[in-house]
Amino acid sequence: MPELPEVEITVRSIKKYLLNQKIKRVAIYNPKLRYRIPKNFSKFLKNKKIKSVTRKSKFIIFEIDNDSAIISHLGMTGRYIIVKTKFSLDASFYNKKEIIKKHNHLEIFFKKHSIIYNDIRKFGFFKICKNNYKKSFHINNLGPDVISKQFNTKYFISFVSGRNLSIKNLLMNQKFVAGLGNIYVNEILYSAKINPNKKSKNLTYDEIKKIIFYATKIIRAAIKYGGSTILNYHNSEGKTGSYQDKFKVYNREGKNCCTPGCKKKIIKKLKNGRSQFYCPECQEI
DNA sequence: CCGTTAACCTGAGAGC
DNA sequence: TGCTCTCAGGTTAACG
Numbered sequence: 001m002p003e004l005p006e007v008e009i010t011v012r013s014i015k016k017y018l019l020n021q022k023i024k025r026v027a028i029y030n031p032k033l034r035y036r037i038p039k040n041f042s043k044f045l046k047n048k049k050i051k052s053v054t055r056k057s058k059f060i061i062f063e064i065d066n067d068s069a070i071i072s073h074l075g076m077t078g079r080y081i082i083v084k085t086k087f088s089l090d091a092s093f094y095n096k097k098e099i100i101k102k103h104n105h106l107e108i109f110f111k112k113h114s115i116i117y118n119d120i121r122k123f124g125f126f127k128i129c130k131n132n133y134k135k136s137f138h139i140n141n142l143g144p145d146v147i148s149k150q151f152n153t154k155y156f157i158s159f160v161s162g163r164n165l166s167i168k169n170l171l172m173n174q175k176f177v178a179g180l181g182n183i184y185v186n187e188i189l190y191s192a193k194i195n196p197n198k199k200s201k202n203l204t205y206d207e208i209k210k211i212i213f214y215a216t217k218i219i220r221a222a223i224k225y226g227g228s229t230i231l232n233y234h235n236s237e238g239k240t241g242s243y244q245d246k247f248k249v250y251n252r253e254g255k256n257c258c259t260p261g262c263k264k265k266i267i268k269k270l271k272n273g274r275s276q277f278y279c280p281e282c283q284e285i
Numbered sequence: 286c287c288g289t290t291a292a293c294c295t296g297a298g299a300g301c
Numbered sequence: 302t303g304c305t306c307t308c309a310g311g312t313t314a315a316c317g
Contacts, residue, residue, distance in 0.1 A: 002310055034293075034312080058311075076311055077295080103295085121294045123311060138312095165288060174312085181310050230310065231297075250310095272289065275308080 002074045004058060004146060004179030005222035006241065010080060011055045013235040014115060017082050018050045018062070021110040030105040034075060034125035037106065044128055045070070045108065057142050057178035061133055069133040075123025080236040081116040083107075115236070142178040146215050151177055156208050160200045167203065167211070168196035169272060179219065183228060183250045186277045188214045190249040195285035196276045221246065249277035257282060 023045045031037035052063040062070040106117040144150035171185045192210040227241030248258045253268035257279040264281040
């Protein structure tokens, strides 16, 4: 499901329900996620307060009051659902058919509400960090956030030197730049007019500048529009994103290229297990 | 070390 | 209608 914008929207939409709330109880309905939820998870959280909710790349960090944290990842289909009281479980958006109760894996109860973790494909996970979460395996290996100043031409060039991979694979690599996924990489390369199969080392300085420019621009715009909803992404209050209406190539196979004067159709090719969408004319290699 | 592939899991949609 | 097949917002162990 989620790339940086969807995770950012998730964080914003759950934050106000969690900050400084005391955890009364944690129910684990199914521990079998990407990593098994540890046995001491409930005990670890009980009676603690959530000090902050932040995003690092596509990870969500819940800082707990005693210098420890929970790292959460949504995988492809993970989502949080705020439940006002336990009696509202069957009400409103929870009733929408796409939210199926058997995919609720975890629920954290506060005094007057709870938050559910729901994940169809179970690629998401939770990890307990007892020390500095920034030094944890997942966070420590991340490159700069795509919307941070550290993601600049100098960094780009130094990372690429001596490597031999396509620009699409490079942008998908979280060690290079954190937060991008398949949708936004396709969109960025279309706007920058660069073929996804072009070798990173063959990019010109101008092309690198364009990639960084459009990466920033597109990610910020996607956040502004509440992320993208393809199949089942919703924020924690049940709203869909609308950036999918702005897609120029993603999910547009066979449709006309958006560039004025270009008569070509968008093509789709499977590469490295992921779909590439691009215009064969505007993004000629 | 580097780049690519397979695997994890469930459901939607296409084709027959 | 129903079956089979492919693909889907991600990460990472294992392989060459």
